[in-house]
Each structure stands twice: as structure tokens, then as C-alpha cells.
Amino acid sequence: MRYTFIVNPNSRSGMGGMIWEVIEPELIKKQIEYECYRTTYPGHATKLVRQITSDGCEHTLVVLGGDGTVNEVINGIENVEKVILGYIPTGSSNDFARGLGLPKDPDKALEVVLHPGQIKKMDVGLLTRAGKERRFAVSTGIGFDAAICHQAAVSGLKVLLNRLKLGKLTYVGIALNRLFHDKPVEAEIILDEGEPKKYKKVYFAAAMNHPYEGGGFYFCPKARSDDGMLDVIVISNLPKLVVLLLLPTAYKGWHVHFPGISVMRCHKVCIRTKRALAVHTDGEPVFLRKEIKAELLKEKIRVLTV
Numbered sequence: 001m002r003y004t005f006i007v008n009p010n011s012r013s014g015m016g017g018m019i020w021e022v023i024e025p026e027l028i029k030k031q032i033e034y035e036c037y038r039t040t041y042p043g044h045a046t047k048l049v050r051q052i053t054s055d056g057c058e059h060t061l062v063v064l065g066g067d068g069t070v071n072e073v074i075n076g077i078e079n080v081e082k083v084i085l086g087y088i089p090t091g092s093s094n095d096f097a098r099g100l101g102l103p104k105d106p107d108k109a110l111e112v113v114l115h116p117g118q119i120k121k122m123d124v125g126l127l128t129r130a131g132k133e134r135r136f137a138v139s140t141g142i143g144f145d146a147a148i149c150h151q152a153a154v155s156g157l158k159v160l161l162n163r164l165k166l167g168k169l170t171y172v173g174i175a176l177n178r179l180f181h182d183k184p185v186e187a188e189i190i191l192d193e194g195e196p197k198k199y200k201k202v203y204f205a206a207a208m209n210h211p212y213e214g215g216g217f218y219f220c221p222k223a224r225s226d227d228g229m230l231d232v233i234v235i236s237n238l239p240k241l242v243v244l245l246l247l248p249t250a251y252k253g254w255h256v257h258f259p260g261i262s263v264m265r266c267h268k269v270c271i272r273t274k275r276a277l278a279v280h281t282d283g284e285p286v287f288l289r290k291e292i293k294a295e296l297l298k299e300k301i302r303v304l305t306v
């Protein structure tokens with residue numbers, strides 16, 4: 001098998017580049033047939049993958065980066081059914097790896113790529129907003145969770161905490177800040193083109209393909225990336241202090257037992273908010289929107305897993 005590595009040297013504030021320096025000699029030592037493309041700017045992974053997959057042939061793409069790089073790669077693939085995806089997580093939050101049970105240690109992750117226990121067929125999410133489409137691997141969300149991603153993207157805190165090997169805490173720190181600045185909003189959720197359901201004081205709503213987002217928040221514990229369904233979480237109608245107290249329980253998935261937390265399952269969801277709010281796909285900020293629609297592609301992608 002020939003492997004095409006897409007390396008984001010900038011992931012985890014430069015850690016990705018250092019990890020590649022360790023991985024590449026291993027590939028050479030093991031006489032693995034590979035080629036490597038390094039990203040040099042945001043959006044580059046999408047462009048590279050679009051070029052690579054435009055030949056219509058089968059490719060084994062191995063992503064070395066964070067969830068944002070996985071998102072960019074997935075968005076560049078011409079035909080997801082023609083691609084086998086491997087992953088070496090070098091991001092700050094790594095929810096894609098967490099959801100698939102992939103090792104975080106780069107050497108062990110490489111072992112899984114080279115000697116996978118199974119090749120799992122994974123659903124790929126599709127976000128539509130204002131007529132534009134964007135795929136997602138882990139989740140898409142509107143409101144508070146997306147505002148955190150927006151702030152993380154421009155915050156020096158992420159760089160600092162990544163240097164201290166505490167990158168995961170970026171999202172916790174920013175979450176606290178956003179919680180006290182953002183006003184919850186009225187929203188309407190439509191599952192599978194059914195009756196709209198109204199929610200008051202919505203902090204965020206997310207459609208999830210994997211169970212974790214935001215660096216380990218187990219928001220949708222029952223989400224499975226191969227079941228052809230999206231799990232939707234809505235946090236609404238709670239005082240800010242209660243949301244603050246509930247957030248840590250989401251690391252274990254215990255939040256689902258509290259009132260104000262709704263978790264639902266569907267094939268497609270439409271979320272409309274009274275005000276335009278931040279939107280994300282896989283933690284990467286998109287634009288402010290009042291309406292988003294999420295569903296799954298008909299085609300699945302194959303992923304190298306344990």
C-alpha cells in the first residue's frame with residue numbers, strides 16, 4: 001500500500017512538525033512507500049487533497065494534524081468512497097481520535113495506520129448554511145460551542161497552553177469567558193423534517209457524528225460514527241451558573257441526566273436561531289448564521305482503526 005501523508009506542521013502550535021520529524025525516519029526505516037505533503041497555510045490541506053484525489057483513483061491518505069486538519073482533508077476529497085483515511089493525532093483537542101478510540105501516542109498511532117485492526121466505514125457529515133456546503137467528521141454546532149472555537153482560533157491562550165502541554169484546557173478557559181459574555185437565544189429545531197420544536201435561552205446546539213467535541217466533552221455519549229445517524233444536543237433554558245456547573249459533568253457524559261439538556265437522534269436536522277450566531281465544523285470556525293442544516297453523506301469513508 002502506498003501512503004499519502006498530509007502533515008500540518010502548525011498543529012498543536014508547532015508540535016505537528018516535530019512529531020513528523022520522528023515519524024518520517026520510522027517510515028524510511030520500515031521501507032514504507034509514502035509521499036508527504038506539508039500544509040503551509042490554512043485551507044492548504046483541502047487544496048492538496050482536491051488535487052490528489054482528482055484522478056479518480058483509490059488513495060490512502062494519512063492525516064497528521066488536529067481535528068481542523070481532518071476537516072480540511074475531508075473537504076478536499078473528490079469521492080469519499082475512494083479514500084482510506086489514516087490518522088496520527090497531533091492537535092490540541094483530538095476529538096476525532098478520541099471518538100474512534102485511536103491512540104494519541106504518535107508511534108502507536110503510526111502502528112495502527114500500518115497494521116490496522118480493522119478498516120471501519122465512517123459516516124461523513126454535511127453542513128449546509130446559506131446555500132453553501134461543508135463536510136464535517138466529528139460535529140458541527142451553532143452558538144456557544146462555536147463561539148469558543150472562534151475565540152480559540154484567534155487566542156494567544158491556545159499557543160501558550162499548547163506549549164505547556166495543556167492545550168485541551170484552552171477550550172475550558174475560553175468556555176468560561178464566553179459563558180459570561182454571550183446571551184442565550186431562542187431557537188427552533190426541526191428533526192427529519194418533522195414539527196419544529198421551540199427552545200428558550202439556547203446556549204448551543206450541535207449535530208454530532210462522534211461522541212466527543214471541544215477537547216473531550218462527551219456531549220453525545222450514544223453517537224456512533226457508523227450508524228447512519230446524527231446525534232443532536234441542545235443546551236437551553238438554564239441559568240449560566242448551572243451551565244457552568246454542568247460542563248464538567250459532560251466530560252463523563254453525566255450531563256444528559258439533567259433538565260435543560262436534550263439529546264436526540266435523527267438523519268437530518270435544521271437549527272434556526274433568533275440571532276445570527278457563530279457556527280463551526282470540527283472546531284473550525286465558519287461564519288455567523290441564523291440557520292444551519294446538518295445531515296450525512298450517502299457515501300461512507302473507510303478509516304484505519306484499532
Ligand SMILES: Nc1ncnc2c1ncn2[C@@H]1O[C@H](COP(=O)(O)OP(=O)(O)OP(=O)(O)O)[C@@H](O)[C@H]1O
Pocket residue numbers: 008009010011012013039040041042043044065066067068069070072090091092093094095283284
Ligand atoms: N502551515 C500552517 N500555518 C498556519 N496554519 C496552518 C498551517 N497548516 C494548516 N493550518 C491551519 O491550522 C489550523 C489548526 O489545525 P488543527 O486543527 O489541525 O490543529 P489544532 O488546532 O492544534 O488541533 P485541534 O483542532 O484538535 O484543536 C487549521 O485550521 C489549518 O487551517
